[in-house]
Amino acid sequence: MRPYRPTLPLFAGWLLLALALAGCRPRNEFKPPPDPEVTVAHPLLRPIVDTVDFSGATSAVARVEIRARVNGYLDAVEFEDGSHVQQGELLFSIEREPYEIARKTAEAEKARADAAEQLAKANLSRSLQLLKDRAVAQAQVDVHRAELQTAEANIKAAQAAIDQAELNLGYTEIRAPLSGRIGRRLLDPGNLVHAEEDVLAVIESIDPIYATFFVSESDILRFMEMLRNKELPDPTVTPPVLYLGLENEQDFPHKGKLDFRELGVDPNTGTILRRGSFSNDDGTLIPGLSVRIRAPIGPALPRLLVEERAVGADQRGEYLLVVGKDNTVEYRPVQLGIQVGELRVIRSGVTEEDLVIVNGLQRARPGGKVRTQLVETELKIPASRDGESGGGLPPTEPAESAQVVDPAETQNAESSEANKPAEAGETEDASKPDSAEEIVKPVPNDSAQDAPPLAPAGARPPATEPGASSRRNRKEPG
Incomplete structure (x- = not known):
């Protein structure tokens, strides 16, 4: 007879021991991820001259088709194709x-x-x-x-x-009627030339060179109102300054002036013709090019500028993401102005004290919380081709990269600067450009003292370049 073995109590004991060991392990609880980190900056306040942009095309100041005045066989061609000729220079000889x-x-x-x-x-x-x-x-x-x-x-x-x-x-001696660049010869020696019929070559004068463009009726009415209000100078006395840029040029490096104004508006198109004259001593501008033309209008007015990469667009229009109270992201519809280098004028939607997200927009969502790092960008004015200032046009050199500032260091810098007495002659505007420009002009010392500062002194170091990005590739907030 087999001996009795108590298996059920032994199994129950092992089960209780396993449950006790399982209860000693830490509980698997969900921990939310940290708030995303973004880069923010205050809008930059600068006096900006409003501008209006047009699309146009270049044309020669004068264009002449060279034709013979008498019949005969062509004896000789006295020029090189594509060369520059002077008025009176011998071009062709007929027998x-x-x-x-x-x-x-x-x-x-x-x-x-x-x-x-x-x-x-x-x-x-x-x-x-x-x-x-x-x-x-x-x-x-x-x-x-x-x-x-x-x-x-x-x-x-x-x-x-x-x-x-x-x-x-x-x-029988055909000479250049004007100075300019001559094209290729269209007839070779030995061919019979028919008087006043055959075109032998074409000469174009391109220094200076013209750029024609069309202004809409609404713009014309606005300019006329500004003239009545003495906001614009008389164009017959002081020709307006124009700036020109090619399609492959980032800015508007060519400076010229308006030299012709059509009188009436075309009823078919609702536009009116304007023409500018531009120096072209280096020959970089040739007839027939599509060009961009920018015209400064009106006096300089204080405007807010933010980095172009900070501007987003959706079905509702352009917007900025602003960090508000408790580091909460806010959606701000804005009205854009002109572009000045890497910066964009903001006409409405933000204030000088707002913190605008300039980097990390893909990680920020309206209503969500973020961690911020403060940066500053510096606005630079380039030199134009004539060696003068760029007239406040978009800079040819990008702004320096922004330096990341730790929020704790910023607060310490603010408190230490608040306890220091201001030195004689020191103003909050010392870091601003001191050269007079036509589009972006420095704020005078007296107006700079009246205007609220962008940030406490020492809170924002000099800027270094952040990589530029197109807002067309930027994701819209959810």
């Missing part, structure tokens, strides 16, 4: 022999007319003497007088023929 013969023929006819005149004078003189002796009739005298007048007329005709022959002979 001279037929026109030299024509001149000699005209000279011979002139000599014959001179001889006929001498004979007519002699006959008339004899007739008048005979008429006194009543040896000839009056009718014969009248005939001799008419012959003399005819001979004199023949002399004038012969002289005109000589002049025409010399003129045609001079036309």
Whole structure:
């Protein structure tokens, strides 16, 4: 008989021991991820001259098609294709022999007319003497007088023929009617040239060069109102300054002025023609190019600027993400102005004290919380091609990269700077550009003291360049 073994109590003991060991482990609880980190910056306050942009095309100041004035075979081409020629420079030669013969023929006819005149004078003189002796009739005298007048007329005709022959002979040398760049020759030596029909070459004068563009009726009405309000100078006295940029140029490096204004508005298009003149001594501008033209208008007004990469767009329009109270992200619809280098003018939607997210927009969502790092960007004004200031046009050099500032260090810097007395002659505007520009101008010391500072002194270090990004590739907030 097998002995009795208590298996059920032993199994229950092992089960209780397993449950006790499982209860000693830590509980698996969910921990929320940390708030995303973004880069923020205060909008920059600067006096900005509003501008208006147009699309246009370049054209030569003068364009001449070279044609022959006489028929003949082309003897020689005296220029290199595509070279610059001066006014009066010899370009083509047409065979001279037929026109030299024509001149000699005209000279011979002139000599014959001179001889006929001498004979007519002699006959008339004899007739008048005979008429006194009543040896000839009056009718014969009248005939001799008419012959003399005819001979004199023949002399004038012969002289005109000589002049025409010399003129045609001079036309065998075709010279440049103006200075400029000549294109390729369209006929080679040996070809028959038809007078006033065949185009031999084309000369274009491109220094200076014209750029034509069209202004809408609404813009014209706005400019007229500004003229009445004395906000714009009289264009007939002070021609407006224009800036031009090519399609492959980032900015508007070519400076010129408005030199022609069409009077009436085209009823079919609702636009009016304008033309600017631009220096082109280096020949970088050629006729027929599509160009961008920018015209500063009105006085400089304080404007807020943010980095272009901070601006987003969705179906509702352009917007900025602003960090508000408790580090909560806010959605701010904005109205954009002109672009100044890497910065964009914001007409409405934010204030100077707002913290705008400039980097990390993909991690920020309206209503969510974020951790912030403060940066600052510096606005630079480039030099134009003529060596002068860029007129406040978009800078050709990018702004320096932004430096990341720890929030704790910023607070310590603010408190330490608040306890320091201000040094004599030190202003909050010391870091601003001190050169006078037409679009972006420095705030004077007296106005800078009245304006609220962007941040406490020492809170924002000099900027270094952040990478630029297109807002077309930016994701919209959820």
